[in-house]
Amino acid sequence: MTPQPDPHPPGGHAPGWLPPTPAQTVGPFFGYALPFTGGGHIAGHGDPDTITVHGRVFDGASGPVPDALVEIWQADRDGCLAGAPGSLRHDQVTSEVVGRDGTAFTGFGRVPTDADGHWAVRTVAPGPHRPGATPYLAVAVFARGLLRHLYTRVYLPERADHVRADFPDLPAERLDTLLAVRERAGLYRFDIRLQGERETVFFDFC
Amino acid sequence: MRPPTPLTGEPTQRDIDAAMAEADRRPPPDPDHPDRDYPPYRSSALRHPKQAPLPVVDPEAVELTGPVFGVTDVSALDNDLTLGQTGEPAGQRITITGRVLDRTGRPLAGQLVEIWQANAAGRYAHDLDQHPAPLDPNFTGSGRCLTDSDGEYNFTTIRPGAYPWRNHLNAWRPAHIHFSLFGTAFTQRMVTQMYFPGDPLFPYDPVLRSVTDQSARDRLVAVYDHDLSLPEWTLGYRWDIVLGGPARTLFEDR
Numbered sequence: 537m538t539p540q541p542d543p544h545p546p547g548g549h550a551p552g553w554l555p556p557t558p559a560q561t562v563g564p565f566f567g568y569a570l571p572f573t574g575g576g577h578i579a580g581h582g583d584p585d586t587i588t589v590h591g592r593v594f595d596g597a598s599g600p601v602p603d604a605l606v607e608i609w610q611a612d613r614d615g616c617l618a619g620a621p622g623s624l625r626h627d628q629v630t631s632e633v634v635g636r637d638g639t640a641f642t643g644f645g646r647v648p649t650d651a652d653g654h655w656a657v658r659t660v661a662p663g664p665h666r667p668g669a670t671p672y673l674a675v676a677v678f679a680r681g682l683l684r685h686l687y688t689r690v691y692l693p694e695r696a697d698h699v700r701a702d703f704p705d706l707p708a709e710r711l712d713t714l715l716a717v718r719e720r721a722g723l724y725r726f727d728i729r730l731q732g733e734r735e736t737v738f739f740d741f742c
Numbered sequence: 743m744r745p746p747t748p749l750t751g752e753p754t755q756r757d758i759d760a761a762m763a764e765a766d767r768r769p770p771p772d773p774d775h776p777d778r779d780y781p782p783y784r785s786s787a788l789r790h791p792k793q794a795p796l797p798v799v800d801p802e803a804v805e806l807t808g809p810v811f812g813v814t815d816v817s818a819l820d821n822d823l824t825l826g827q828t829g830e831p832a833g834q835r836i837t838i839t840g841r842v843l844d845r846t847g848r849p850l851a852g853q854l855v856e857i858w859q860a861n862a863a864g865r866y867a868h869d870l871d872q873h874p875a876p877l878d879p880n881f882t883g884s885g886r887c888l889t890d891s892d893g894e895y896n897f898t899t900i901r902p903g904a905y906p907w908r909n910h911l912n913a914w915r916p917a918h919i920h921f922s923l924f925g926t927a928f929t930q931r932m933v934t935q936m937y938f939p940g941d942p943l944f945p946y947d948p949v950l951r952s953v954t955d956q957s958a959r960d961r962l963v964a965v966y967d968h969d970l971s972l973p974e975w976t977l978g979y980r981w982d983i984v985l986g987g988p989a990r991t992l993f994e995d996r
């Protein structure tokens with residue numbers, strides 16, 4: 537349908553703005569369309585200082601969500617947000633997606649959860665995107681049963697004090713859901729709980 | 743093939759109709775989008791947060807930028823889902839075109855648009871779709887393209903069939919194509935579904951009806967455009983997409 541100006545713009549938006557297309561669930565069958573080769577390999581080839589961030593997605597009964605899609609968007613280690621194109625680079629002979637070339641930093645990752653609800657990306661720890669900012673990985677979560685995707689953030693535990701200062705009103709047990717847990721050097725755990733006990737903090741951008 | 747043994751002890755369409763009518767009476771937090779807590783879509787029960795989302799007002803948030811895509815991310819054949827196999831897929835060939843806009847009406851050029859869909863018989867090329875309709879060896883059902891300088895995308899495909907699912911007894915999804923878009927900010931990220939005009943399954947489908955505002959729901963339905971149909975080749979549909987996101991994304995000049 538051709539967009540018509542919104543007669544009742546929400547939130548005091550200027551009249552005449554177009555109303556957005558509504559969201560719909562990603563459904564159960566995105567697996568042959570959206571995931572791509574190397575989707576979790578955000579760091580370049582041979583990067584000497586990568587980190588792996590991994591975790592599981594859980595539902596409100598603490599069961600794994602095997603049909604979720606986790607997307608990451610982040611700055612590079614210098615805090616630069618000008619991610620290069622080429623995450624879904626194609627082979628020109630077969631038209632298959634072969635993934636990024638391993639040199640340009642695209643800042644974008646996309647991984648489906650496995651049958652146990654697990655996902656992982658190998659990337660670099662982002663730098664501050666402006667002086668004094670606390671760096672993080674921006675996360676979008678899609679799943680069957682989720683009518684509209686959710687946003688959260690992965691903060692690394694080395695910055696926990698800054699994160700607390702950034703969210704002074706957030707109770708400690710809520711704040712903890714935004715902090716990855718260091719398992720060993722370079723390996724961080726970040727579980728996403730869609731509902732219930734220790735439910736992950738999700739964001740709404742105003 | 744014979745019909746499978748029907749589910750027993752599951753809600754009927756009448757049960758779901760009642761739940762949808764009840765949800766219609768409850769104003770959604772945002773009338774432009776589904777409430778994630780929508781009981782008629784039963785898989786949402788354990789998969790929606792109970793806590794309110796935390797508002798973010800940081801004008802320099804990472805989420806006000808986003809990934810970019812370019813010529814290496816698509817191949818020339820990616821927007822024609824009828825190609826790439828040895829033969830032609832079964833079904834009605836269609837073209838779908840439209841513009842990707844932001845809320846000020848500005849066209850978004852160079853945007854990655856990804857789609858996926860069932861085949862003409864209503865079956866996905868996915869091992870978890872085991873309903874007894876035929877797979878089509880000549881159709882996988884995924885494609886992508888970049889919008890042109892006018893923000894326009896264009897796909898050639900076949901019209902997908904309706905398909906059954908196990909939300910309730912005799913549940914059928916209206917024919918639809920899944921769409922994924924990015925915008926210029928991660929906050930504009932959008933995954934949705936496009937429907938075909940006049941589908942008799944609309945009133946029965948809790949996924950479409952999770953958008954409870956009728957004018958918003960109408961925005962998910964393409965229009966048949968005879969000027970887009972090509973003689974003896976394809977039927978044309980037009981569907982424009984407006985990406986939301988916070989107001990600030992509209993005034994950032996990137």
Ligand SMILES: [Fe+2]
Pocket residue numbers: 563565860915918920
């Ligand atoms: Fe579908």
